Amino acid sequence: MPPSICLRSFSQLSLDRSVHSLASRSRLSPHAACFSTSAARFANPSPKKGRVVAPPKRGQKTLNVKRGRKDPQGDVGKRPAPGERKAQRKRIVLRNDNALEVTALHDMAKATILSGLDEGRVLGIPENVVDALRAVEAFKPTQGWGLFWRPATLMRKETIQMAGLLKEVEESEEGQKKTIxxxxxxxxxxxxxxxxxxxxxxxxxxxxxxxxxxxxxxDYPAAQDITNAHTEYAPLPGSQPTQYFQETYTANLLAQTLKANEPVLESINVTTNPSLPLPLPANATLKQLVELGAVNPEASWPVFLALWEELSVSGRPSILFALDGLSHIMKDSDYLSAEVKPIHAHDLTLIRHFIDCLSGQKSLPNGGVILAATSRSNCPSSSALEHSIQVAEQLQRDPNNLLHYNPYKKVDQRVMDALKDLRDPEAKGLDVIKVGGLSKDEARSIMEYYAESGMLRAKVDDGFVSEKWSLAGMGNIGELERASVRQRI
Amino acid sequence: MARAEFSRSLRVAVECLPNSPRPRPARTMRCAHRSLYPPTSRCISTTPSRFAELTETPPEKFAAAPEINFSKEGEDDGGKPGSRLLRTLRVVPASPSYFSAKPTFTDDFIHLSALLRKVATLPTIPTYEAPKVAWKTIDQYRIMTNEPVKTQRFHKMMHILRRLNCIHPSLMPDEVVQAMKRYKKDSQPGDIVPAPGVVDEWGRAKGVGRRKTSSAVAWLVEGEGEVLINGKSLPQYFGRLHHRESAVWALKATSRLDKYNVFGLVSGGGSTGQAEALTLAVAKALLVHEPALKPALRRAGCVTRDPRKVERKKAGHVKARKMPTWVKR
Known part of the structure; x- marks a missing residue:
């Protein structure tokens, strides 16, 4: 016989409530849904969760941070006109009226500039050259020209090295002028x-x-603007493989070149017989030739080529062909070809021209210097360029221990070919100038100039100079200026 | 094997039966109270139960007076044994606090007072020149003596001890040194001296510093003021001028920036933490080269490690301290 407790619990399972006493019914209620859950679920529908909080009573203050409810006009200050802010940001200021004029400041002189005697001195840039430099947009708004009375630069070791290059070109024999x-x-x-x-x-x-x-x-034009698809382009007729030329950009470049080099171009007559789409007056000077290209963008590229032809005739002045922002032209440009494929930057005629000069395919019969400056802040990545520069620097340090290309990085073979001479220990034409830190003497010289201009109010002694020199990362000149002139504590 | 183990345990259990530690009457009382339950215990322990032991009870320095043998005295007198001895004898306990329940503290106090009386005439030095001593706290003393010492009395004893500590060090008696040893903590300030840094054969001195979650190692050599951090120059590594200054602050504050070269290795944390970890590392490396700069560096705030870290988040809080916003219902 089963124990009584089992029987009792069995009877409790029963849903027939009438068999139980009143007292046991209250105990049983949680067990009522043993076999079915529906009753309990439908019995008490759960109350709504999101209860609405009553609005604030009358007379109560509530925080309302939204603008313009009571004040529909909002900000009434005058907004700058379109483009005004950008113009302000990009404006090149070459003068600070509040700075002191440094009386002992000499200008760079034509006779002595290449001699290298001025090493470690600060020299001013002559007025007419400032205009020319402004015309070719050599000044940048990020450089600190606007802090001083007039533009002046420090003749550092690398500057003397560069002067030596120009001197080398000038002194090479007529007929076999050097191209560096x-x-x-x-x-x-x-x-x-x-x-x-x-x-x-x-x-x-x-x-x-x-x-x-x-x-x-x-704003315009610039090395990065050659490749970032901001100017119009068209395929060059009769080129194989197809090259592309930029009319407006080239016309602008010609205009800038004309403005900067007017006295030189004026003194030279056109001797070759260039085939141009537009007529050129007889006995024209180079100035007229360039003007033709600057005014008529459709003729700009033939005019540029004609100008280059003219300058290659023997007896003409040497050429300095320079570019800032090298990594912009060492990649695919943002232009698209007719097949909607990106155009390589080297397929743009102007860049092709520069690259030919830089890689040594085109030499300058009258001698000249081709300069290409890299940038660290505004540079699209170009691993081939970086590798070539690293190898060239390594060659200067230790020629026996060469670097190898990282095989996991995509290589741009056209760039590698263009910069072949950088990696070649034998080739002397193309090399790297490593712009490092200033020496302490140079740092002292430039800081004395800062102090004389009234922009650095401190006693310039050895301790101060070496402290700033260390903080500027071993004489980095931009950091030196940042730490001593721009920052006032 | 198992059988032998069992028989041994059984023997031990039988042995511990007669010398049961519990007092009998208490046992019976408790048993009577729980008479409803079966009297058999539920488990058998084979190990003999032990008293809670006081492991560090120091041995008392005195002993009770030996028992007086009355029978021996009374034999030659002929009268009642020990009657003459009782007449002549005045029993004095060895400890003055013989009749107190726990005499250790009183003994200590009396001993120190007597010692002070003995050495009171020795020349003293001012308190601020006395050697720094970490005395035992009152709680530690209470645990040592196993006695509820009152705070005021303890302070009186400490007063004597501090006075003893002020005896001129060259004339300090060995007795006092031994006596004070009982009241000193086990480790004294200045006991742990870090190994002094050395300038190695390349002329480098190493320093390690930490701040927030960053840690830095700096190698300092004599030089021109060149700084390399993780192989980069100072402005390349730290964008902010403030961070550059704090990285070499130890050198700048002591105007040694143009006399040393720094190679730093930093890891972890953000740039502020890394810069300030470098401050500490460079300062420590500089101290190896020039130990006399320590006060100057301390004034510049380069010696002490900043212990502040991010406070942990707590349960029920939104952040470390912030509470959730109050919502009506």
């Missing part, structure tokens, strides 16, 4: 663009013809 090609590399804010500007200054002083492709800090 250099890539400027170095740390961020290390003075690469300023060194390029110093090279341009020296070329202007020595009456060279200067063609400069600036970096695209200013």
């Amino acid at each position: 090609r250099r890539v400027l590399s170095g740390e961020r804010l290390g003075g690469k663009s300023t060194l390029l500007l110093q090279g341009l200054t020296m070329a202007f002083l020595r009456n060279w013809v200067v063609i400069n492709l600036p970096e695209g800090i200013t």
Whole structure:
């Protein structure tokens, strides 16, 4: 016989409530849904969760941060006109009226600039050269020109090296003039663009013809604007494989070149017989030729080629062909071909021309210097370019221990071919100028100039100079300026 | 094997039966109270139960007076044994606090007072020049003596001890040194001296510093003021000028920036933490080269590690301290 407790619990399972007493019924209620759950679920529908909080009572203040409820006008300040802010940001200021004029500041002189005697001194840039430099957009708004009375630069070791290059070209024999090609590399804010500007200054002083492709800090045109699809382009008729030329860009470049080199171009007559789409007056000077291209964009590219032809005739001045922002032209451009494929930057005629000069395929019969400055802050990645520069720097340090290309990085073979001479220990034409830190003497010289301009209010002694020199990362000139002039505690 | 184990355990259990530690009357009382339950215990323990032991009870320095043998005295007198001895004898306990329940503290106090009376005439030095001593706290003393010492009395004893500590060190008696040892903590300030840094054969000195979650190692050599951090120059590694200054602050504050070269290795944390970890590392490496700069570096705030870290989040809080916003119902 089963124990009584089992029988009792069995009877409790029963849903027939009438058999139980009143007291046991209350105990049983949770067990009522043993076999069916529906009753319990439908018995008490759960109350709504999101209860509405009553609105604030009358007279209560609530926080309302939304603007414009009571004040529909909002901000009544005058907004700047379209483009005004950008113009303000990109404006190049070369003068600070509040800075002191440094009386002891000498200008760079045509006679002595290439001698290298001025090493470690700060020299001013002559007025007419400033205009020319402004015309070729060699100044950048990020450089500190606007802090001083007038533009002046420090003749650092690398500047003297560059002066030596120009001197070498000038002193080479007539008929076999040298073409020297250099890539400027170095740390961020290390003075690469300023060194390029110093090279341009020296070329202007020595009456060279200067063609400069600036970096695209200013509005238009620029090295980055050649490739970033901001100007119109068209396939060059009769080219195989197809090349593309940029009318407007080239016309603008010609206009800039004309403005900067007017005295030189005016003094030379056209001797070759260029085939141009537009008629050229007889006995024209080079100035008229370039003007023709600058005014008529459709003729700009033939005019540029004709100009180059003219300058290659023996007895003409040497050429400085410079470009800032090298990595912009060492990649696929943003232009698309008719097959909707990206066009390589080297297929654009102007860049092709520069690359031919840089790689040594085209030499300059009258001699010249090809300069290409890299940038660290505005540079699209180009692993082939970086590798070539690293190898060239390694060659200068230790020729026996060469680097190898990282096989896991995509290689741009056209760039590798163009910069072949950088990696070649035998080739002397193309090399790297490493723009490093200043020495302590140079740092002292430039800081004394800062102090004389009234922009640095401290006693410039050895301790101060070496402290700033260390904080600026072993004499990085941009950091030096940032730490001593721009930052006031 | 198992059988032998069992028989041994059984023997031990039988042995511990007669010398049961519990007092009998208490046992019977408890048993009477729980008479409803079966009297058999539920488990058999084979190990003999033990008293809770006081492991660190120090041995008392005195002993009770030996028992007086009355029978021996009374034999030659002929009268009642021990009657003469009782007349002549005044029993004095060895400890003055013989009749107190726990005499250790009183003994200590009396011993120190007597010692002070003995050495009171020795020349003293001012308190601030006395050697720094970490005395035992009152709780530690209470545990040592196993006695509820009152705070005020303890402080009186500490007063004597501090006075003893002020005896001129060159004339300090060995007796006092031994006596004070009982009241000192096991480790004294200045006991742990870190191994002094050395300038190695390449002229490098190493320093390690930490801040927040960053840690830095700095190698300092004599040089021109060149700084490399993780193989990069100072402005390349630290974008902010403030961080650059704090990284080499130890050198700058002591105007040694142009006399040393720094190689730093930093890892972890953000740039502020890394810069300030470098401050500490460079300062420590500089101290190896020039130990006399320590006060100057301390004034510049380069010696002490900043212990602040991110406070942990707590359950029920939104962040470490923030509480959820109050919502009506």
